Amino acid sequence: xxxxxxxxxxxxxxxxxxxxxxxxxxxxxxxxxxxxxxxxxxxxxxxxxxxxxxxxxxxxxxxxxxxxxxxxxxxxxxxx
Numbered sequence: 001x002x003x004x005x006x007x008x009x010x011x012x013x014x015x016x017x018x019x020x021x022x023x024x025x026x027x028x029x030x031x032x033x034x035x036x037x038x039x040x041x042x043x044x045x046x047x048x049x050x051x052x053x054x055x056x057x058x059x060x061x062x063x064x065x066x067x068x069x070x071x072x073x074x075x076x077x078x079x080x
Contacts, residue, residue: 004029007069009039015075018045030065037061039071050076 010025011018019026030039036059040046051074052059065071 002032005032005034005065005067005069006030007039007065007067007071009043009071010073011045012072012074015045015048015073018043018048034065035061036063036065036071039065040073045073048075049073 006027006029008025008027009019012024016022016024028039030042036052036054037046040049040052040061052061052063053072053074054063054065054069056070056072
């Protein structure tokens with residue numbers, strides 16, 4: 001059986017409400033093969049995240065996460 005994949009997740013702005021204790025970042029252990037979309041689903045944030053970057057590069061939800069990846073999640077920003 002493969003070992004869990006550890007990634008650092010940073011929820012920007014109000015998205016931190018999806019993290020334990022309202023923290024803005026945490027290291028999470030995921031099953032091998034977990035995609036960005038699956039991670040957002042596990043956190044309950046699928047409908048609230050506008051953009052995801054992995055290691056500083058914008059990615060699609062089908063991007064498979066690997067050991068040590070840094071995941072940044074951003075919400076839509078309203079301007080006026």
